[in-house]
Amino acid sequence: MISPTIPVQACRQMNLDYAAALQHVAETIATAPALPRRVEFTSVVAGLGAEPPRGHVLLSWSCGPRALRLEFDADGLVDTGAIPIAARPRWGATATCSPRCSPGWGPIGSCTAAPDPRPVSRRGGEEPPLSKPAPEPFDAGRLVELALGVMRAARFPFLATIDGDQPRLRPVSPVRTDGFTVYVANLRGYHKTGEIEANPRVELGYLDEHHDQVRITGVAEVVTDRALLQSIWDENPLLRQYLGTIDNPEFLLYRIRPERVRYMKEWALDYHEVPPG
Numbered sequence: 001m002i003s004p005t006i007p008v009q010a011c012r013q014m015n016l017d018y019a020a021a022l023q024h025v026a027e028t029i030a031t032a033p034a035l036p037r038r039v040e041f042t043s044v045v046a047g048l049g050a051e052p053p054r055g056h057v058l059l060s061w062s063c064g065p066r067a068l069r070l071e072f073d074a075d076g077l078v079d080t081g082a083i084p085i086a087a088r089p090r091w092g093a094t095a096t097c098s099p100r101c102s103p104g105w106g107p108i109g110s111c112t113a114a115p116d117p118r119p120v121s122r123r124g125g126e127e128p129p130l131s132k133p134a135p136e137p138f139d140a141g142r143l144v145e146l147a148l149g150v151m152r153a154a155r156f157p158f159l160a161t162i163d164g165d166q167p168r169l170r171p172v173s174p175v176r177t178d179g180f181t182v183y184v185a186n187l188r189g190y191h192k193t194g195e196i197e198a199n200p201r202v203e204l205g206y207l208d209e210h211h212d213q214v215r216i217t218g219v220a221e222v223v224t225d226r227a228l229l230q231s232i233w234d235e236n237p238l239l240r241q242y243l244g245t246i247d248n249p250e251f252l253l254y255r256i257r258p259e260r261v262r263y264m265k266e267w268a269l270d271y272h273e274v275p276p277g
C-alpha cells in the first residue's frame with residue numbers, strides 16, 4: 001500500500017517500476033520449466049519524497065525448479081537472479097518452501113530486518129532454498145508433435161560430427177525440415193565437409209526456450225538431386241545472397257536422415273523415443 005504522503009510523481013514512478021518488475025517475473029516464469037508453486041511479493045517503501053528514493057521492493061520465489069530473486073527501488077531494477085536448480089550442487093534436495101530471512105533478500109512477509117538500500121551484485125546475496133522439480137506429465141501420444149514443436153521453436157540446432165576421435169559441434173540453420181529429416185547447407189571449405197566424408201554419422205541437438213530438447217541421430221548424405229537442390233535454393237534467399245549461384249562449387253547440401261529421435265522435457269530426466277517416421 002502506498003502512503004498518501006508520497007508525491008504523485010513518485011507513486012507513478014513506483015507503479016512503472018512495479019510494472020517493469022512484474023513483467024520481468026512473468027517473463028522469467030514463462031520460460032521456467034514448471035509453474036512455481038508460490039510466488040511471494042512485498043513492498044517495503046521508505047524515505048520517498050524530497051530525499052533520494054530508497055524504497056525497495058523485493059520479490060522472491062523459492063519453490064520450484066528455479067530460484068528467482070528480484071530487487072528494485074524507485075530508481076528501477078537493482079538486481080535480479082534466476083538460478084536453475086541444475087547449476088546448484090543441491091540437486092535432488094527435498095522440497096523446502098520454508099522462508100529464510102536475510103537483510104537484503106528474504107521471504108517477504110516473515111522478514112523483520114530492514115531492507116538494505118545498497119545495490120546487491122547480480123550474483124551476490126543469499127540464495128533461497130530450492131526444491132526438487134516436479135515434471136509436468138504429458139501425453140506420450142503427442143510426442144511427435146511435441147518434438148516437432150521444439151525443433152520449430154529452437155530454429156538453430158547444433159550439429160555434431162566426428163573428427164577422428166574428437167567430437168565437433170557447431171550451430172546450423174537448416175534450410176528445410178521435413179518431419180525429422182533435416183537439410184543443412186554447408187560450404188565445401190568448412191571442416192565438417194571432410195569429417196562427414198570420413199564418417200557420415202551425425203547428431204542434431206535442438207533446445208527450446210523451455211529447455212525441452214530433441215536429439216536426432218542420423219546419417220548425413222550429400223544431396224545431388226538437381227530438382228531438390230533447386231527447390232531448396234529457390235526458397236532460401238540467404239543461400240542465394242551468400243552463394244550467388246546454385247552452381248557455386250562451395251555449395252554442399254546435406255540431407256540428415258534420422259535413425260533415432262529422442263525428446264526430453266527439461267526436468268523429466270527421461271528420454272522419450274520418437275518414431276523418426
Ligand SMILES: Cc1cc2nc3c(=O)[nH]c(=O)nc-3n(C[C@H](O)[C@H](O)[C@H](O)COP(=O)(O)O)c2cc1C
Nearest residue numbers: 156170171172173174184185186187190191192193
Ligand atoms: C546461427 C548460425 C547458423 C549457422 N548455420 C550454418 C549452416 O546452416 N551451415 C553451416 O555450414 N554453417 C552454419 N553456421 C556456421 C557454423 O556454425 C560453423 O561456424 C561453420 O559451419 C564452420 O564449422 P566447421 O568448420 O566445423 O564446418 C551457422 C552459424 C550460426 C551462428
